[in-house]
Amino acid sequence: MTWQDGLTGFVAGLLISVVTAPVGVSGAVFLLPVQLSVLHVPSPAITPTNLLYNVVAGPGALARYRRNGQLTGPLARLLIAGTVPGVVLGAIIRVFAIPGPQVFRLVAAAVLLPLGLWLCTRALRPGTPDRPPLSRRALLGLSVATGTVGGIYGIGGGSILGPVLAGRGTPMTQIAPAALASTFVTSVVGAATYGLLTLVTDGDVAPHWLLGLLCGTGGLVGGYLGARLQPLLPERTLRLLLGALATALAIFYLVELRSG
Template identity: 40%
Template sequence: MHFPVSGVDVFPLIPPLVAFLVSTMTAPAGVSGAFLLLPFQVSVLGFVSPAVSPTNLIYNIVAIPGGLYRYIKEGRMAWPLTWVVIVGTLPGVFAGSLIRIQYLPDPRAFKLFVGLVLLYLGVRTLYESTGRAREGKKKQKALEQKFKARVQQQKEQIKGRLAAGLPADAVVRTKSVSLSRIEYEFWGETFSFSTMTIFILALVVGLIGGIYGIGGGAIIAPFVVSVMGLPIYTVAGAALAGTFLTSIAGVTFFEILALTSYAADKVVRPDWALGALFGVGGLAGTYVGARFQKYLPERWIKVLLGILITGLALEYIIQFFV
């Protein structure tokens, strides 16, 4: 099948199958599969124009809504955190889109940028499998065990009829919001973070995401969990929401740029058909990966994934210099 926008010729079942396999592998590690789909499009499908970045964002638009709906329904959305992430990420995405078209249209330079981003993600994933990283997650693990024990207790009390899948008190409650600090309560404990720190982080991540074609959740979530000590139960929803909305904004911005003289001599319009095929596979793979997470050893998932990502990163970086 020929995709005229991207110029790619591929059997139509290949994109959703690849996306399904990638997201099934990455979902148990809590990492988005979008960052691995772009190298597949560039290196295997030969999709190297700037249009590959917004096409990759379409994957997020299709694959995310199911998980996001679940977090909202269960009351695990830290809305102040979510809005700070969105407000910070959006201008970064717009700036990143312009940089992608103006300064990184060359596939060789773009591969170097992709390699550097993947190197960070790969090393970060490998670090999280070490004893030192696991030691730092003791508080998070304790919260997780408390969460699971309470859910099981309530399931037994009401004989399996757990209304919304969560205990009534396992929801996020905002305590205070200001330009300097945001505080919220979850599961009987209070968490807080610097508003400007999250805003600046989101701005940088948005810039990277606009260039690369990812929403940035794979970068934001590990940082706020491991460095700022926020519980993953409240961070995941905010990261997903930020990724979803900024992906929509990124795709829309690329579409607008395609109509201007700024991108007159470049292919920047996203390939909606190809992106949607990847998204459908990712939607199914994310569900399967999350479902089977409990049967897989977390440490080995992260080790294998970290090796794969780091190896791919080094290959791209080396290609630039040889």
């Protein structure tokens, strides 16, 4: 890895996390195409590298949310209880069932497209009535499912839960810290799982340590800044921006699939 690649990873992690931390979305969901298309991290090593990014970057935003008194309540514990076993299952699926980059791009697009459209819809129709809150059982089941997708994709799982909870009327001041806490814990578990899988499988499964650390350091700084800016930024604008980014990335992956 050249110093230019390291600098690119640091700057990308910083800028992305400034935008995503205020709404509880892990910057890894948008960092992935930078690693794949710009830094050329091979598959499936890109997924544990993204999880390493989450581990390093997560404490920045969480420290600020804790300082604001927002890391309280049962929501984070409930999300973690579901996403932790899910991310282990997702890591196993990623290594043994979805090793190829083409299938990986299809999975990434399938995750990003509905996420992006959902965020855009909620941003453009702010007067839409919220649906009834999810029950604890439904939320736990959804956490397991999103944790599994997060283990495959390298985003932890909390990033997908955030928009769903927002549509159910949960305030962003509760969603953002809970989703990021879930992403951080599941990323630690997911990265450890990939580390163990390197002992039983061939191929480039281990994370790219230096790149992940540099991207994560940028995310650490950017996440703290983003969490600090949350009270000052319009929620509608942020959700629309995130939705547009996610939709654009999904289209990018679909175009790559067609051209590849």
